[in-house]
Amino acid sequence: MIDLANQKVDTLPSVGEKSKQDLAELGIETIDDLLSYFPYRYEDFHISELTQAKHEEKVTIRGRVVAQPSVRWFGKNKSRMLVKLDVEGMIIHVIWYNQTYLKPKLLNGKVIVVSGKWDLYRRQVVAERTVINEEEQKRLLGRFDPVYSITNGIKMGWLRKLIYQAFAAFGSEIPEILPKELRNRYKLLPRAKAMYYLHFPKNRQEYALARRTMAYEELFLYECKLLWRKRTQTLQTTGIAHSFAEEQVDQLIESLAFPLTGAQQRVVREILADLKKEKQMNRLVQGDVGSGKTVVAAIALYANYLSGYQGALMVPTEILAEQHTDTLQKILSPFGMRVVTLTGKLTAKERRERRAEIEMGLADIVVGTHALIQEAVVYKKLGLVIIDEQHRFGVKQRAALRHKGESPDVLFMTATPIPRTLAITVFGEMDVSTIDEMPAGRQPIDTYWVKKEMWPRVIRFIEKEVTKQRQAYVICPLIEESEKLDLQNAQEVFEQLTIELAPIRVGLLHGRMTPAEKDAVMTAFANNEVQVLISTTVVEVGVNVPNATVIVIYDADRFGLAQLHQLRGRVGRGGGKATCILVANPKSETSVERMRIMTETMDGFVIAQRDLELRGPGDFLGVKQSGLPDFKVADLKEDGRILEVARQDAIRLIYHGAFATDPAAQRLLTWLQQEQMETDRLD
Numbered sequence: 001m002i003d004l005a006n007q008k009v010d011t012l013p014s015v016g017e018k019s020k021q022d023l024a025e026l027g028i029e030t031i032d033d034l035l036s037y038f039p040y041r042y043e044d045f046h047i048s049e050l051t052q053a054k055h056e057e058k059v060t061i062r063g064r065v066v067a068q069p070s071v072r073w074f075g076k077n078k079s080r081m082l083v084k085l086d087v088e089g090m091i092i093h094v095i096w097y098n099q100t101y102l103k104p105k106l107l108n109g110k111v112i113v114v115s116g117k118w119d120l121y122r123r124q125v126v127a128e129r130t131v132i133n134e135e136e137q138k139r140l141l142g143r144f145d146p147v148y149s150i151t152n153g154i155k156m157g158w159l160r161k162l163i164y165q166a167f168a169a170f171g172s173e174i175p176e177i178l179p180k181e182l183r184n185r186y187k188l189l190p191r192a193k194a195m196y197y198l199h200f201p202k203n204r205q206e207y208a209l210a211r212r213t214m215a216y217e218e219l220f221l222y223e224c225k226l227l228w229r230k231r232t233q234t235l236q237t238t239g240i241a242h243s244f245a246e247e248q249v250d251q252l253i254e255s256l257a258f259p260l261t262g263a264q265q266r267v268v269r270e271i272l273a274d275l276k277k278e279k280q281m282n283r284l285v286q287g288d289v290g291s292g293k294t295v296v297a298a299i300a301l302y303a304n305y306l307s308g309y310q311g312a313l314m315v316p317t318e319i320l321a322e323q324h325t326d327t328l329q330k331i332l333s334p335f336g337m338r339v340v341t342l343t344g345k346l347t348a349k350e351r352r353e354r355r356a357e358i359e360m361g362l363a364d365i366v367v368g369t370h371a372l373i374q375e376a377v378v379y380k381k382l383g384l385v386i387i388d389e390q391h392r393f394g395v396k397q398r399a400a401l402r403h404k405g406e407s408p409d410v411l412f413m414t415a416t417p418i419p420r421t422l423a424i425t426v427f428g429e430m431d432v433s434t435i436d437e438m439p440a441g442r443q444p445i446d447t448y449w450v451k452k453e454m455w456p457r458v459i460r461f462i463e464k465e466v467t468k469q470r471q472a473y474v475i476c477p478l479i480e481e482s483e484k485l486d487l488q489n490a491q492e493v494f495e496q497l498t499i500e501l502a503p504i505r506v507g508l509l510h511g512r513m514t515p516a517e518k519d520a521v522m523t524a525f526a527n528n529e530v531q532v533l534i535s536t537t538v539v540e541v542g543v544n545v546p547n548a549t550v551i552v553i554y555d556a557d558r559f560g561l562a563q564l565h566q567l568r569g570r571v572g573r574g575g576g577k578a579t580c581i582l583v584a585n586p587k588s589e590t591s592v593e594r595m596r597i598m599t600e601t602m603d604g605f606v607i608a609q610r611d612l613e614l615r616g617p618g619d620f621l622g623v624k625q626s627g628l629p630d631f632k633v634a635d636l637k638e639d640g641r642i643l644e645v646a647r648q649d650a651i652r653l654i655y656h657g658a659f660a661t662d663p664a665a666q667r668l669l670t671w672l673q674q675e676q677m678e679t680d681r682l683d
Contacts (some may be wrong), residue, residue: 011171036632062137293435312372343368379404448580455583552583
């Protein structure tokens with residue numbers, strides 16, 4: 001059998017030196033690359049049944065012009081042309097923007113074909129493609145044409161023909177990857193047929209079956225890779241078998257000012273069990289804003305200390321580092337532990353002193369930003385690494401801290417709840433613990449969405465709350481005025497509210513300030529020397545001022561749901577009633593939906609799932625640091641159920657030896673071994 005991954009694309013007669021270079025720009029260098037270069041969409045020229053069409057769905061209609069076109073002009077070159085069509089006895093409107101050249105051809109009684117977006121409520125189509133010529137209509141109708149991403153040097157028709165040639169020459173060499181039992185169970189197509197149908201489906205039914213097959217295959221292969229790597233790491237990596245008396249840990253828990261929730265107790269048990277195992281812990285703890293992750297971290301750090309090791313806690317901001325240090329000192333210093341902070345704002349002398357304490361083992365816990373991973377920082381005996389808001393650090397930063405000790409246990413924490421489909425895809429190598437219960441007494445935050453015209457009433461509300469000895473945040477998306485975006489900015493709001501709220505003291509916080517300036521403002525706010533803090537999203541993560549009961553988010557429609565939820569979590573931390581006001585005049589349905597969701601639920605996991613549905617996984621996690629694979633067919637927004645099934649099947653193969661006699665499974669296991677060997681070699 002020919003290895004298509006090593007068969008160069010210029011073995012096809014249509015590919016010369018120039019086209020070979022053009023294909024390489026698309027990432028196509030081999031026959032395998034070409035056959036798996038799938039269309040990103042399809043032009044469907046099957047006539048749509050309008051009575052079944054959904055709102056905003058793309059449709060293709062064929063109808064007779066029943067009235068002369070009417071044209072309205074907007075300025076010099078912008079126009080809107082409307083024509084009434086009789087489509088199977090239904091009179092609908094078709095809208096063309098800036099295409100008045102079609103007007104002479106749209107004669108009364110003329111039969112035309114139009115593709116575009118269907119507006120169910122107005123009974124109209126916004127035209128994207130118009131076919132007036134009868135011969136062209138006959139040629140196109142009934143077709144389902146693939147559309148590929150191409151460069152200037154490649155024509156769509158030529159690429160379609162080239163892929164067809166590749167199937168004719170090499171289609172019989174496409175290897176089967178999925179075990180036969182799985183293909184039969186889920187009624188999946190043979191791989192070669194599925195790939196062909198993705199490129200050249202005759203209709204939507206063929207496309208849907210091919211897509212389902214290839215999406216399952218992609219997700220199954222990916223989960224096999226994750227699980228193989230996790231299994232290999234478990235077998236290869238010897239960690240620290242921590243030894244500590246659980247009675248002492250219980251004493252710490254009993255000393256807390258509040259009882260642990262059931263969810264916290266469950267997660268603590270999972271972490272303590274990991275610490276005792278002679279394998280490196282690799283666990284993610286996710287919990288909603290205010291669910292008590294820091295206390296769980298403190299208990300883990302104490303158990304690590306009892307077994308004679310140092311702990312390190314890495315956080316994304318200096319403000320958060322200082323807050324965590326204060327919290328940990330209150331909990332752990334009565335038990336003889338020394339907690340120190342290591343951040344960039346320390347003087348050179350202070351940094352040298354801290355590094356010396358760490359190296360000599362005088363510091364039991366080190367809390368800091370990425371300063372923790374600098375080469376000059378040497379730990380005497382690092383046993384536990386905790387990385388808070390782990391998605392804000394790059395893969396290399398996280399790895400650098402792990403390598404500061406000899407296989408220390410690693411605990412990741414995030415206050416951004418992650419939908420299950422993303423958790424098992426991005427964090428498939430980790431064990432995942434979830435704190436899905438809020439501490440007793442934590443009240444829901446009243447959330448309101450108001451239009452910008454109500455801004456004066458919002459200011460009066462802030463004023464009223466401050467007179468009750470409470471404090472408020474006002475969040476703005478920009479630091480200073482921008483000509484490109486019509487957004488409220490922090491500097492302008494600060495100047496405005498300083499005047500309007502006088503004599504109430506107003507502060508300003510943003511990312512361009514020096515660390516010392518930020519600290520001064522936050523300290524003043526924490527001490528109630530500043531009652532209203534105007535800020536950008538610097539306060540999104542971790543900032544804890546229990547007396548703050550109001551947060552106003554201006555231009556709230558410019559933020560994602562997860563970010564809005566994080567910001568909302570800055571208030572109500574003192575146990576009293578708190579309010580979040582979203583100020584926005586959204587211009588899209590998606591933005592309106594975000595405002596609606598925020599006012600209806602406080603559940604971060606529900607919000608995270610809706611955010612994923614609205615924005616997609618790349619935007620949800622942040623594309624650069626998301627760790628998301630680049631799936632060609634599978635879509636995590638749509639294929640969550642397929643992912644769950646594929647993962648269970650991958651577990652059966654990797655951990656239980658299912659399908660062991662199937663030739664496809666044997667090839668897959670051999671490939672996984674080779675991939676792991678190559679990864680180990682590069683590491």
